[in-house]
Amino acid sequence: MPARRTDPAELVERAAKGEPRAVARLISLVENDAPQLRAVMAALAGRGGRARVVGLTGAPGVGKSTTTSALVAGLRARGRRVGVLAVDPSSPFTGGALLGDRVRMQDHATDPGVFIRSMASRGRLGGLSWAAPHALRVLDAAGCEVILVETVGVGQAEVEIAGHADTTLVLAAPGMGDSVQAAKAGVLEIADILVVNKADREGAQATVRDLRTMVGLAPSEPGGWKPPVVAVSAARAEGVDELLRQLDQHERWLEESGELRRRRRARARAEVEAIALEALRARIGSVRDHRLLDELAERVAGGGTDPYAAADELVAAVAGDVPAPLSR
Amino acid sequence: MPARRTDPAELVERAAKGEPRAVARLISLVENDAPQLRAVMAALAGRGGRARVVGLTGAPGVGKSTTTSALVAGLRARGRRVGVLAVDPSSPFTGGALLGDRVRMQDHATDPGVFIRSMASRGRLGGLSWAAPHALRVLDAAGCEVILVETVGVGQAEVEIAGHADTTLVLAAPGMGDSVQAAKAGVLEIADILVVNKADREGAQATVRDLRTMVGLAPSEPGGWKPPVVAVSAARAEGVDELLRQLDQHERWLEESGELRRRRRARARAEVEAIALEALRARIGSVRDHRLLDELAERVAGGGTDPYAAADELVAAVAGDVPAPLSR
Numbered sequence: 001m002p003a004r005r006t007d008p009a010e011l012v013e014r015a016a017k018g019e020p021r022a023v024a025r026l027i028s029l030v031e032n033d034a035p036q037l038r039a040v041m042a043a044l045a046g047r048g049g050r051a052r053v054v055g056l057t058g059a060p061g062v063g064k065s066t067t068t069s070a071l072v073a074g075l076r077a078r079g080r081r082v083g084v085l086a087v088d089p090s091s092p093f094t095g096g097a098l099l100g101d102r103v104r105m106q107d108h109a110t111d112p113g114v115f116i117r118s119m120a121s122r123g124r125l126g127g128l129s130w131a132a133p134h135a136l137r138v139l140d141a142a143g144c145e146v147i148l149v150e151t152v153g154v155g156q157a158e159v160e161i162a163g164h165a166d167t168t169l170v171l172a173a174p175g176m177g178d179s180v181q182a183a184k185a186g187v188l189e190i191a192d193i194l195v196v197n198k199a200d201r202e203g204a205q206a207t208v209r210d211l212r213t214m215v216g217l218a219p220s221e222p223g224g225w226k227p228p229v230v231a232v233s234a235a236r237a238e239g240v241d242e243l244l245r246q247l248d249q250h251e252r253w254l255e256e257s258g259e260l261r262r263r264r265r266a267r268a269r270a271e272v273e274a275i276a277l278e279a280l281r282a283r284i285g286s287v288r289d290h291r292l293l294d295e296l297a298e299r300v301a302g303g304g305t306d307p308y309a310a311a312d313e314l315v316a317a318v319a320g321d322v323p324a325p326l327s328r
Numbered sequence: 329m330p331a332r333r334t335d336p337a338e339l340v341e342r343a344a345k346g347e348p349r350a351v352a353r354l355i356s357l358v359e360n361d362a363p364q365l366r367a368v369m370a371a372l373a374g375r376g377g378r379a380r381v382v383g384l385t386g387a388p389g390v391g392k393s394t395t396t397s398a399l400v401a402g403l404r405a406r407g408r409r410v411g412v413l414a415v416d417p418s419s420p421f422t423g424g425a426l427l428g429d430r431v432r433m434q435d436h437a438t439d440p441g442v443f444i445r446s447m448a449s450r451g452r453l454g455g456l457s458w459a460a461p462h463a464l465r466v467l468d469a470a471g472c473e474v475i476l477v478e479t480v481g482v483g484q485a486e487v488e489i490a491g492h493a494d495t496t497l498v499l500a501a502p503g504m505g506d507s508v509q510a511a512k513a514g515v516l517e518i519a520d521i522l523v524v525n526k527a528d529r530e531g532a533q534a535t536v537r538d539l540r541t542m543v544g545l546a547p548s549e550p551g552g553w554k555p556p557v558v559a560v561s562a563a564r565a566e567g568v569d570e571l572l573r574q575l576d577q578h579e580r581w582l583e584e585s586g587e588l589r590r591r592r593r594a595r596a597r598a599e600v601e602a603i604a605l606e607a608l609r610a611r612i613g614s615v616r617d618h619r620l621l622d623e624l625a626e627r628v629a630g631g632g633t634d635p636y637a638a639a640d641e642l643v644a645a646v647a648g649d650v651p652a653p654l655s656r
Contacts, residue, residue: 037636038634038636041634041635041636042634042636042637044634045628045631045632045633045634045637046631046632047631048631049630049631133635261629264629265622265625265626265629266625267629268624268625268626268628268629268635268638269621269622269624269625271628271635272621272624272625272628272635272638272639272642273609273612273621273639273642275635275636275638275639276612276639276642276643276646277605277608277609277612279639279640279643280605280608280643280646280647281601281605283643283647284601284604284605293597293600293601294593294597296596296597296600297593297594297596297597297600298593298596300373300596300599300600301589301592301593301595301596302377303373303374303375303376303377304373304374305373306366306369306370306372306373307369307461307596307599307600307603308365308366308369308370308603309370309373310596310600310603311600311601311603311604311607312607314600314601314604315604315607315608315611318604318608318647319608319611319646319647
């Protein structure tokens with residue numbers, strides 16, 4: 001009965017029992033803007049809410065994949081159910097994903113307590129903002145207690161990941177000036193925990209000191225969180241216990257300070273707003289089958305009107321000239 | 329009379345006569361979302377439309393600034409009025425601009441036929457999409473025949489610049505594997521002309537050959553444009569004539585193929601759509617002074633509803649529940 005196989009409520013039920021194929025199917029559905037997307041999201045509401053989302057970010061080569069894998073091993077040793085979402089960068093042009101070295105993850109591929117999913121970021125910024133939170137909801141509903149979100153890339157992708165995570169780990173490595181530079185340039189501001197990977201290499205202590213100094217110089221509020229700097233050698237599984245301990249500390253702080261609730265609300269807010277804007281964008285397209293926008297663009301390009309006046313016409317057509325309601 | 333000093337119509341009139349202070353003031357107004365922004369844009373409509381917009385992009389260190397300066401000198405020698413918009417990357421966090429080496433530009437600072445403006449990209453992607461096209465309209469109305477838009481950064485910033493330019497130059501340099509790598513990774517697809525700068529250095533010919541091979545392998549349509557690869561040494565002003573010749577050729581092709589009209593319409597379309605979406609986003613905020621969005625976020629975060637159902641409520645409140653009109 002093919003109809004039943006994609007029944008969203010049943011799929012969610014099966015995913016909640018930890019059935020890997022149901023989890024995979026659900027992620028595909030929410031990732032691909034499938035017709036069932038809305039039904040799946042509705043079925044997911046009220047499920048989960050227990051998963052901690054931990055983002056891992058840092059310059060290429062610092063060992064994000066290895067660190068993710070070491071954290072999975074450490075969490076599994078503590079009996080925690082783990083999800084891994086590896087967001088791969090795409091060329092903004094081709095949409096092709098650079099799948100990187102996922103070999104280490106194979107260690108966990110047969111563990112029923114670990115769900116691993118690679119996602120391409122779809123060749124567009126903002127791709128992550130859609131697909132990732134949807135997939136997080138699925139993994140959460142599937143009973144993952146911790147979800148590790150690993151992203152590759154610098155700049156915007158890092159900011160985005162922080163927007164989805166409860167706790168953000170920023171990775172650096174000794175001898176990689178770039179990675180420390182990136183941390184200095186501002187990634188520090190999104191870091192809840194700074195991780196110096198490859199701690200067995202020369203210069204690791206200097207990198208740790210350097211980052212500690214920067215953290216010390218950064219302004220902080222009373223009762224605020226000072227990002228700790230943790231040295232690990234993920235490939236040798238050294239320092240992982242300390243990193244997990246710091247993750248627990250941050251979790252406690254998030255809950256006690258009310259920051260967890262604040263972050264999750266802000267996330268939901270951004271998600272709802274993005275979906276609403278996308279719906280409004282679709283309405284713009286549906287005004288006379290795109291022809292209004294085309295005509296306005298033609299007039300603007302020809303100098304017949306300015307883009308703001310043209311946008312006013314478009315908004316009026318989309319919103320039916322209703323002034324923004326003050327109450328409803 | 330301070331009121332007259334910011335009268336948009338008069339400012340535009342003075343800018344059209346080439347008065348540098350009026351141009352600078354107008355750019356500040358359109359850049360800063362000033363109250364007069366709309367009046368300025370309305371006054372600019374119908375002015376200009378003659379400026380060619382040339383984007384320069386490439387990895388840091390390839391010599392974009394030097395090349396821009398050399399092009400300015402070459403264009404001035406031909407009596408063309410030139411605008412330069414240098415878009416500087418900001419940390420996505422601090423909003424602080426890294427102002428790079430603008431020293432060479434000082435050569436042209438006192439030339440009344442050159443307008444130079446640095447813009448920060450405002451610490452956010454999309455910042456460029458607002459401020460840059462507005463500033464381009466001002467420079468166009470001020471009688472610039474060619475506007476060079478130089479951006480720093482990789483990936484998304486490069487794609488954005490291509491979206492605003494009639495012609496996009498992608499720069500590489502010998503011995504900078506990264507710059508060629510970037511070109512290979514897909515920047516090739518936005519390049520109308522590939523420039524190998526520092527042509528006096530070792531390996532320049534190899535870089536030229538490498539890029540020509542790539543261009544040769546790329547699919548192209550009959551009557552389409554094959555990006556030429558031009559070797560220049562901008563610091564020595566060598567190869568600039570050939571680059572200007574290729575720019576002229578591309579201009580001719582743009583006009584004859586109808587591609588210029590197509591590109592400019594697409595640009596106007598994106599601009600109008602972005603402004604309309606921003607207006608709709610503002611309406612979302614104005615629904616009960618953001619409280620509806622806050623309440624919906626709270627419900628989503630608490631599992632009481634899903635983000636799509638919440639977005640439906642928001643859209644209904646903003647658009648007054650009017651279904652997207654099929655005609656108007």
